[in-house]
Amino acid sequence: MTNSPESNKQPVQAVADERDLRKILGPSRFSAAGFLGADPRRPEDIMSDDAAMLAGLGVDKERLVDTLRKAYDAAEQALGAPVTVSAGCVAVHCGARGKIPSPFANEGTFAKGETVFTLAASGASFSLTPLSLHLIDKHGFFQGKGSPYRVEPDVAARMMGLIK
Amino acid sequence: METAQAPTVAIDINGGKKIIRVKPGTSLLAGCARNGLFLPSACGGNARCGYCKVKVVGGATPPLAAELPLLSESEIAAGMRLACQTKPVGDLAIAVPDELFSVKRFSGKIARKTLVTYDILGLSIELTNPKTIEFTAGQYIQAKSMSYLGRDAVLRDFSIASPPSDSSGVDLLIRRTKNGIFTRWAFDVLKEGDAISFSGPYGAFRASESAAPMLMVCGSTGLAPIWSILQDLVRKKCNRTIRCFFGALSQKDLFMVEELHKLETGLADFKFIPALSSEPESGGWTGERGLITEVVRRNVPDCSRFEAYLCGSPGMINACIAVLTQCGLPDARIFYDKFA
Numbered sequence A: 001m002t003n004s005p006e007s008n009k010q011p012v013q014a015v016a017d018e019r020d021l022r023k024i025l026g027p028s029r030f031s032a033a034g035f036l037g038a039d040p041r042r043p044e045d046i047m048s049d050d051a052a053m054l055a056g057l058g059v060d061k062e063r064l065v066d067t068l069r070k071a072y073d074a075a076e077q078a079l080g081a082p083v084t085v086s087a088g089c090v091a092v093h094c095g096a097r098g099k100i101p102s103p104f105a106n107e108g109t110f111a112k113g114e115t116v117f118t119l120a121a122s123g124a125s126f127s128l129t130p131l132s133l134h135l136i137d138k139h140g141f142f143q144g145k146g147s148p149y150r151v152e153p154d155v156a157a158r159m160m161g162l163i164k
Numbered sequence B: 001m002e003t004a005q006a007p008t009v010a011i012d013i014n015g016g017k018k019i020i021r022v023k024p025g026t027s028l029l030a031g032c033a034r035n036g037l038f039l040p041s042a043c044g045g046n047a048r049c050g051y052c053k054v055k056v057v058g059g060a061t062p063p064l065a066a067e068l069p070l071l072s073e074s075e076i077a078a079g080m081r082l083a084c085q086t087k088p089v090g091d092l093a094i095a096v097p098d099e100l101f102s103v104k105r106f107s108g109k110i111a112r113k114t115l116v117t118y119d120i121l122g123l124s125i126e127l128t129n130p131k132t133i134e135f136t137a138g139q140y141i142q143a144k145s146m147s148y149l150g151r152d153a154v155l156r157d158f159s160i161a162s163p164p165s166d167s168s169g170v171d172l173l174i175r176r177t178k179n180g181i182f183t184r185w186a187f188d189v190l191k192e193g194d195a196i197s198f199s200g201p202y203g204a205f206r207a208s209e210s211a212a213p214m215l216m217v218c219g220s221t222g223l224a225p226i227w228s229i230l231q232d233l234v235r236k237k238c239n240r241t242i243r244c245f246f247g248a249l250s251q252k253d254l255f256m257v258e259e260l261h262k263l264e265t266g267l268a269d270f271k272f273i274p275a276l277s278s279e280p281e282s283g284g285w286t287g288e289r290g291l292i293t294e295v296v297r298r299n300v301p302d303c304s305r306f307e308a309y310l311c312g313s314p315g316m317i318n319a320c321i322a323v324l325t326q327c328g329l330p331d332a333r334i335f336y337d338k339f340a
């Protein structure tokens, strides 16, 4: 994966207050749909609910991020050909030129390509971009429900083979 | 009554090639634009895109915190700064690529819009003001979308696919990006006859003047600058050895194949090698198969004499650099658009 700046963990609450946060995570000149989807929850609540879900499943966020990053890289190296990244889970990468900045200031820019992970058995799928992975890694932000790049933590952990 | 002259500071650009005066505290980006020097920018000067980098060679102050994520350590050490965040309060000297002096703003209209594949659009822009453009084959422009569906206008970069000899306009190849703002507008809203504006030309990707054999590797709309370079080389009657590899998944992702094969007679020593990585065996494809990197390695096991010209997604570029390096090609002879 390209262009991820070094992640130094920082609670997102420190970055902006609630109103600013909804604004910077909404649709912008860089992201058509923004990062919140139709989720009515406060961004902090989205993050704490997802953190609680992962904790309840016994999945370490760092381990999930690491597994997702390796799976993303494997798909990127296949240049668009399908790759099996865990039992029954196929990843297809779609490369793109250009970069998108993080919605949070001072976090750099990220390649625009994306990888779609699909579970053959159920058809369940999610899309991952270098930016969405950065947001999960740095802020524990899996995005709001309805965002095209929302990653359901339990679905991702299951598809990556971290839980049954 | 005497009016006091507002104080200004001097910005020396490229060792006296241009000297402008701006009010202290004005950003370099805005000050340069007001004086006809258009530095690249895609975020409106908000320290988000990292496009507006300039080298400060005299009078520098340390970079601000907002600049740090967009500048590498080596760039900081070399004096690079974001022009949108640099607000000189004293005289300053900066260095920018010489080609930025010829960047202009253009208005044009869409003369032709065609679907080249299911996800790639060909756009021909005819210039209205100014009426001609000068550029070097391989360069790109920054086009502006109109606002639509409540979305703001945005700026995005696109390589010029037409040759510099066609100075009355530019051709672009635009691939639909999932959930993309500009590309959705270009595919679904923009019509033939509509007005469009852009600035340019930008970028240092171009054919060298050397006589070394050329290895071109591209995928999808990465063909755009390569096609511009190739047409230019035909016009210049270039007799260099050129091997042009185009990587795609399946036959439905191929385009301009006939035009590229035609160059095998138009150029002294040119071969076009399209390669498919996921084409079904039943598809009747008799050409090369496999990842483009494997195909390059198979066809040119020793790259050491070549210069490589790469254009495509970051994944493709990284994979190609790894293979070309293994095949003996030094870094200094591998060219690609670092911005992209």
Ligand SMILES: Cc1cc2nc3c(=O)[nH]c(=O)nc-3n(C[C@H](O)[C@H](O)[C@H](O)COP(=O)(O)OP(=O)(O)OC[C@H]3O[C@@H](n4cnc5c(N)ncnc54)[C@H](O)[C@@H]3O)c2cc1C
Residues within 6 Å of the ligand: A030, A031, A032, A033, A034, A035, A096, A097, A098, A099, A100, A111, A112, A113, A114, A129, A131, A132, A143, A147, A149, B140, B154, B156, B157, B158, B159, B160, B173, B174, B175, B176, B177, B178, B179, B180, B181, B182, B183, B184, B203, B221, B222, B224, B337, B339, B340
């Ligand atoms: C030098 C250069 C030359 C180029 N030349 C060409 C060319 O010739 N042809 C061409 O087609 N393109 C070219 N590009 C790319 C082009 O500039 C655009 O970046 C591209 O077309 C996509 O623009 P867009 O506005 O449609 O997508 P954007 O709206 O800018 O980006 C959409 C992407 O952003 C990411 N994203 C958006 N929201 C989120 C979210 N909530 N969470 C996570 N990720 C998110 C996703 O990856 C999504 O696919 C070039 C780029 C450069 C730098």
Ligand code: FES
Residues within 6 Å of the ligand: B029, B040, B041, B042, B043, B044, B045, B046, B047, B048, B049, B050, B051, B052, B082, B083, B084, B085
């Ligand atoms: S203009 Fe975007 S970072 Fe300066």
